[in-house]
Amino acid sequence: MSEPRPITPVILSGGSGTRLWPLSRSQRPKQLLGLTHPETMLQLTVRRAQGPGYAPPVIVANAAHADLIEAQLAETAVASGLLILEPDARNTAPAIALAAFAASDPDDLLLVMPSDHVIENEIGFRAAVEAARGVVEGGWLATFGMTPDKPETGYGYIRIGAALDAGVYRAEKFVEKPSREVAETYLAERRYAWNGGIFLFRAGSYVDALERHAPQIAEAVRASVVAGRRVGDRLYPEADAFRRSPSDSVDYAVMEKAERVAVVPVEIGWSDVGSWDALHEIAPKDSDGNVHRGEVVAIDTSGCLIRTDGPLVAAVGVKDLIIVATGDAVLVLPRGSSQDVKRAIEQLKRDGHVTLDRAVV
């Protein structure tokens, strides 16, 4: 029997999320920041899937971040793979298609990962990836389903069907973000997992599914890769062809429609770190439930996230607040409402805060 085929990490770094404003900015989005750790989310993601059994990573990113990404990768000392630079943002289905069409062999196993999620249990994660290998080599598209511990309404869910292999099940149904009531029934039923946007499949299986369920994306992305320009480790897909691709998520375009989709339920300490609240939740806290980072002086505070990359922050007698400071902006809001960051950003744009607008967008 031959060596098992190595797995190629495909890391999606296209996000420009503003939910972690004022720290995340268009020029340095969340995945390029150190949020939970001195290393950046991208660096942690690259490290998560390296070593024996793993090929060098393929990173699909916004061309504006190319230099910063290369600098961050150089710090990880992980063997450099391919950096595919999107001429435009077209969501995840085309982004993954770039990696699939660029693969040297349709049998290449692609482990698709967002670049900005946390996984605490890396050993558990790799074991789950190995558990999926059998069905994936047999042509299935595999997802990893995060076992819910609360009725979260911010994620999509996957209904877990019949067993296919040890720890691997048919993905019976993909459900968009549910209402609170529905999420509660999912939690109680214990047959649903969160869709964390992590996938394993053969490059060829993805291409086949894409051609069947999203032929316009397949055609446009194939043409952009064929006519693309390779410069060192960088691949510049041909822009006009790529821009013809519809913008769609891999869930909508492929996973919800394909027939042979598997799910591997996991409990691996996953978080999408999608808000300051999420960051407070996953971070180690002091005995008063505070998470502080940077030059912070906190007296009689509890339940706070106080973080600064710029000015010193002094807080006295405050409770359950999120305070985030950078050199040019300070955000203050109650814990539990960090989704409201969006409202602040909308207001900033409306008010024409030029400095901020330049920085935020």
Added chain:
Amino acid sequence: MSEPRPITPVILSGGSGTRLWPLSRSQRPKQLLGLTHPETMLQLTVRRAQGPGYAPPVIVANAAHADLIEAQLAETAVASGLLILEPDARNTAPAIALAAFAASDPDDLLLVMPSDHVIENEIGFRAAVEAARGVVEGGWLATFGMTPDKPETGYGYIRIGAALDAGVYRAEKFVEKPSREVAETYLAERRYAWNGGIFLFRAGSYVDALERHAPQIAEAVRASVVAGRRVGDRLYPEADAFRRSPSDSVDYAVMEKAERVAVVPVEIGWSDVGSWDALHEIAPKDSDGNVHRGEVVAIDTSGCLIRTDGPLVAAVGVKDLIIVATGDAVLVLPRGSSQDVKRAIEQLKRDGHVTLDRAVV
């Protein structure tokens, strides 16, 4: 009858208060900041007592602030008087003594004013000063007593005695900061006024009272003025002599002991702007009770003071908070607890925040 003798404003600028940290700093204390108005507190104080009937001001200040003070005075276009630069801080009794010994004539009328208070009704203030002129020319030391509108425990009180002249009464007793219960009885009795630290007296009357009740201060300060050095409009009292002076407040050293002390009760919109809470209280508010200044984006906030001289501040969904940002520090605390700024500063010093320490002390 001759023209009435002009009044010489004596403006005490020795304070280095940290209660308005992070805005107030040792290099730019409260009186040299624009807090309620684009003009600084010192500039407002100088303007309050100028024009017909007023001589050019005498300012007693920390030598470290000399250049900044001269620059601020130049902006007011008020005729420059004398700038007396204290070699060291010795509290108000010696500071006023410097001006009294430097006066050219013992009959000069000195109107002593802190440099960092607000008086909304300047016409009322000047009328009160004129009301005191008669008793003061007769040798009394006059104070101006602010009619209390709440049982404030942060101020000293003056008990109003028998009438001496129209609107002028004997100051029967000076009381240190009372307890809440005592302050409430004072408010109910309507015979007490707040001691705002504003005085009118002949230079000679003050010197006489000082020689009688605080002879060590009188001796040391007289010697320091006699041996002082005059450079243009600046007077540098001789340092060794000045440092021999005990450090004491004018209230303790003179007013509480002197026999002929008058009080003029006034309602002139006075505030010592002694805290961020006080500043919130006196400032015009929006319909949600907010006071914002600088680049602030506030959504669903109420009862807040948000002020920045540096980074943009975005606040969403917060209530009754004080948020103050400068280029190198941010303060967040609940409204009503702004005295706790002191605790933050103590902690900063203890923790050895070098940058801040340099800035704060």
